[in-house]
Amino acid sequence: MSLKLTGGIILATGENGEFQVLEGSCICIEDKYIKYIGPDRDAPECDAEKDMRGMILMPGLVNAHGHGPMTLLRGVGGGLALQEWLETAIFPIEAKLTPKDIEIGERWAVMEMLAGGTTCVSEMYDFPEATWEVLKGSGIKGNVCRVGLSFSETEEIPKNRFNECVNIVKNLKDDDDRVISEFCLHSEYLTNEGFVRKIVEANKSLHTNINVHVSETRREHEECKQRHGGLTPIGYLDKMGILDENTYAAHCVWVEDSDIEIMKEKKVSPVFNPSSNCKLASGFAPIDKMLEKGLNVAIGTDGCASNDNLNMFEELHLGSLLIKNKASDATVLNAGQVLKMATVNGARALGRTDTGELKVGKRADIIAVSMDKPHMYPAFDIMNLLVYSAQASDVVMTMVDGKILYENGIYKTIDAEKARFEMKDAIARIY
Ligand SMILES: [Zn+2]
Structure with a gap:
């Protein structure tokens, strides 16, 4: 045809x-x-x-950093600072979510994304099997992972998490590569050296991407330096060998000049999240410097609770304004460069050349x-x-x-009425 x-x-x-x-x-x-x-x-x-x-x-637009099922938490904790937002508003709700909720929330996210021109998305959330099924069924493209977390160097907390990360990559296979499974490290601050080394080792034979949050807040960035003898999150991840894999890094708000050099050398793609960084007052990512160095900068919406939508046109618009204003230079970025971030750069970040x-x-x-x-x-x-x-x-x-x-x-592939009914039902149940 x-x-x-x-x-x-x-x-x-x-x-x-x-x-x-x-x-x-x-x-x-x-x-x-x-x-x-x-x-x-x-x-x-x-x-x-x-x-x-x-x-x-x-x-089609490529949303290079998302947590789709967080449509279930749209607007929750609005106006709180990041740490309080996470601990008092987000985590207690997330603790209640079931695989069925994830399926419902992800489908709602896919509907919003398709209607707004997104054709490919990177998803990082719990119950990735449910997300996988929704992406497969809807026809959209996506990258899916088990969130890599490790809270103790001596025992495995959460239990069995490393094997779950590996099993997602091994077991969720799409002949067509429309939906891709990959590794994830939530961040430097929610993992430890032993866990990070195991992920690097596992990817030596599985050859997929690694999705990680980097230097989203100043506190996270500075605490990493205290923990690791002055190494920044990028410096630490480089030392651990993570950046030798195909890695893309969300936020990168507080990265330093030396980090940008490392990212250039290791071909790490930073993912700019303009709305989320503004709403949580995380800071201004030095995107102008990254572009000047030739980094493959992509754009993402982040989760729906810190944005509060999955509108990539809004990210293009706001992202461009932020970069120009921060650089005090209206000539710093042309519209073509911004459109590339949301299309071809995003695809490359997600390991997709086609x-x-x-x-x-x-x-x-x-x-x-x-x-x-x-x-x-x-x-x-x-x-x-x-x-x-x-x-x-x-x-x-x-x-x-x-x-x-x-x-x-x-x-064409989603029963919108049913999805709306299920979403309302889930919201009534969860809250
Ligand atoms: Zn995120």
């Missing part, structure tokens, strides 16, 4: 890796792949055609953004329009691997 998307404005990627805005062109999709992007007159015949006039066709760009041979992970509403006209510069004007609600179609999963408010 082949499909031709005609009449839209296409945000393609050229041979030089830079975005190209194409008009009078179309995209042909065969099975899961983009087979053709170019002028209508040269396009091959396709089995079906779809009129995309008045829309921008762009790569998506994140509209290019022949890549997977057909494509979204359509409507230019109908007043805030989308005039459209002098498409990339500026997408970063500074577009809203998640302008997304009218979300396609993953050539399959339309969401179109004009309709979910």
